[in-house]
Amino acid sequence: MTSLIDTSRRTIEAPLRAVGSFFAMCLDTFRAMGRRPLQWGEFFLQAWFLVRVALIPTLLVAIPFTVLVIFTLNILLVEFGAADLSGAGAGLGSVTQIGPLVTVLIVAGAGATAICADLGARTIREEIDAMKVLGIDPIHRLVVPRVLASTVVALLLNGLVISIGLVGGFFFSVYFQNVTPGAYVSSLTFVTGLPEVVISMVKAGLFGILAGLVACYRGLTVKGGPKSVGDAVNETVVYAFMALFAVNVVVTAIGVKFGTGS
Structure with missing residues (x-):
């Protein structure tokens, strides 16, 4: 009976410790963002790395997704005799949903996994431990530039997807x-204005920050060999998707509450 209780306690405590250590790393990351000097070289290197990883998947996902949503929406508008409002539907769909959702898919599926694999490989090669021995803070040196790069790239991807949605809708x-x-x-601007654009960019920024934090946490906490890195990458996709879609729902609900129509 005692062993069963101990097993149950360990089963409950392990996820709680993981969540606690994740939030502790998030707090350390936000504190480290205010420290100087910022690792600009690492930031630009990671931003370019994420652009190379995410640009092609963004185009491959955004174009058919835009076709599906806008084309279907226009069919409904034609049925209601409101075909002239197709621009309003394309603007609302692209800005409030297509842009953020495609950003979620790409940032979590391509960007976050690349970050996790990179840091995970460094961790199992004991490079992170070597940095700590030398007195270098891995959070300030590695995590902060990657989180900032993920945020900036997510904002750029959101703008790119919105542009693709509007141009594709027009075509x-x-x-x-x-x-x-x-x-x-x-x-185009009947139901979509500056508040919708702001909410969309806020979503994208939050997606970038959260995906970067999840990826860095899993990469830095890898234990074992190469197999554990692969497991961490898979877990990063799942955790990032769950967190990002939850954020999308919350921010959308806040936008609707304050009357932005998001």
Whole structure:
């Protein structure tokens, strides 16, 4: 009976310790962001690395996703006799949903996994321990530049996906569904304005920060050999998706509450 209780206690305590250590690393990261000097070289290197990793997947996901959402929405508008409002639908869908959701998929599926694999490989090679012995803070030296790079790249990807959504919506509305170009462009701002854009960028920024933190935490806490790095990468995808979609729901609900229409 005692052994069963101890086993149950260890089963409960392990996830709680992991969550606690994750939030402790987040706090250390935010504190380290205010320390100077910021590792600008590492920041630009990681930002370029994430762009190379995420750009092609972003294009491959954004284009068909845009076609699916905008094309289906326009079909409904045509059925209701409101084809001239296709621009309004494309603007609302691209800014509030397509941009952030594709950013979630790419940041968590491509960017975060690349960061986790990089730090995980350094961890099992004991490079992180060597840095600590030399008096170098891994949080300030490695985590902060990667979190900032992930945030900046997420914002850029969100803007790219929104642009793809608006241009793709124009192309399919005008050339496939016989909507006049003037009607499409004039209706873009009917229900989408600055508040929706701000909420969208806030979502993307939060996605970048959270995905970077999750990836860095799993990379720095890898134990074992190369197999454990692969397991950490898989866990990063799952945890990041769960956290990012939860953030998306919360921020969207806040936007709706304050009347932004997000």
